[in-house]
Amino acid sequence: DQQVKQNSPSLSVQEGRISILNCDYTNSMFDYFLWYKKYPAEGPTFLISISSIKDKNEDGRFTVFLNKSAKHLSLHIVPSQPGDSAVYFCAASANSGYALNFGKGTSLLVTP
Amino acid sequence: GAGVSQTPSNKVTEKGKYVELRCDPISGHTALYWYRQSLGQGPEFLIYFQGTGAADDSGLPNDRFFAVRPEGSVSTLKIQRTERGDSAVYLCASSLTRRSYNEQFFGPGTRLTVL
Numbered sequence: 001d002q003q004v005k006q007n008s009p010s011l012s013v014q015e016g017r018i019s020i021l022n023c024d025y026t027n028s029m030f031d032y033f034l035w036y037k038k039y040p041a042e043g044p045t046f047l048i049s050i051s052s053i054k055d056k057n058e059d060g061r062f063t064v065f066l067n068k069s070a071k072h073l074s075l076h077i078v079p080s081q082p083g084d085s086a087v088y089f090c091a092a093s094a095n096s097g098y099a100l101n102f103g104k105g106t107s108l109l110v111t112p
Numbered sequence: 113g114a115g116v117s118q119t120p121s122n123k124v125t126e127k128g129k130y131v132e133l134r135c136d137p138i139s140g141h142t143a144l145y146w147y148r149q150s151l152g153q154g155p156e157f158l159i160y161f162q163g164t165g166a167a168d169d170s171g172l173p174n175d176r177f178f179a180v181r182p183e184g185s186v187s188t189l190k191i192q193r194t195e196r197g198d199s200a201v202y203l204c205a206s207s208l209t210r211r212s213y214n215e216q217f218f219g220p221g222t223r224l225t226v227l
Contacts (some may be wrong), residue, residue: 004154034215043116043203043218044155089154098143098207099168100216102154 003027004092006103013110019077021106023090026071030092034100035064035075038087047088048075080110114138116219118204124225125194133189133222137206144187145216146179147203155203161187194226 005024013019021035031052036044050057050064050073057064063076077084087107091100117136125131137144143162147155157171161181169179176194181187191198201223205216 006154036218041220043205043220045218046215049215091154098145098160098216099157099171100145100147100155101157102147104152104154 001026002103003030004090004101004103006088006090006106008106009104010107010109013080013108015082015110015112016079019075019080019084019108019110021075021077021088021090021108023073023075023103024071025073025092025101027092027094027101028071029094030101031095032093033064033066033073034091034093035062036089036091036102037084038089038105044089077108080108082110082112084108085110116204116206116217118202118219118222120222121220122223122225124227126227127194127196129194129226131191131194131224133191133202133224135187135189135204135206135219137185137187137204138217139185141206141208141217142184143207143209143216144181145205145207146187146189147205147218149201149203149221151200158189191224194224196226199224199226 034049035047038044066073087105089105090103119134146158149155160168164184176192179189201221203221205218207216
């Protein structure tokens with residue numbers, strides 16, 4: 001069963017606009033959440049993370065929001081750039097542990 | 113510095129054959145993980161090593177899969193009697209420690225195709 005869900009397989013955004021990628025989870029034991037970015041033929045690269053004790057974490061153009069009551073998190077990219085075009089994976093772990101549970105990914109295309 | 117490396121980058125084999133996939137983690141990283149990414153899916157956890165021992169192998173799909181890390185650095189994932197359903201990208205990752213806030217650094221993966 002998929003415990004981390006990314007319901008949008010793809011998203012297209014114009015350069016300079018905001019990209020919002022969404023993620024839902026079902027396991028209430030998850031307490032640490034991460035976003036990874038993946039280019040073709042490369043491994044996933046860590047982007048940003050958030051602990052369940054926070055509701056927002058910001059790093060430059062990237063912000064992750066966590067809504068624990070809704071079991072929902074989102075990644076905001078502002079402003080979006082063509083180089084952001086990649087597949088974005090949402091991941092979660094329980095008990096601040098090691099095994100990451102990944103969603104299926106959302107393919108983001110940022111057009112000039 | 114060097115990242116996580118995996119060899120081979122591609123492996124094509126026939127059903128029933130044995131394969132070995134190698135992972136070289138980042139130097140100094142004590143934790144090592146294997147994941148499998150099937151087409152259209154996200155990476156799926158297989159096994160975690162802390163040092164030389166397999167601390168958690170609960171993600172291995174069956175007893176045809178086995179992994180070792182004899183000296184606490186390089187790891188080998190071994191698959192016996194391969195099946196077509198084993199076709200996937202096998203990803204290795206390492207981190208400084210086992211805690212998830214020590215981000216996991218992924219290698220480029222080995223694409224395994226079982227004909």
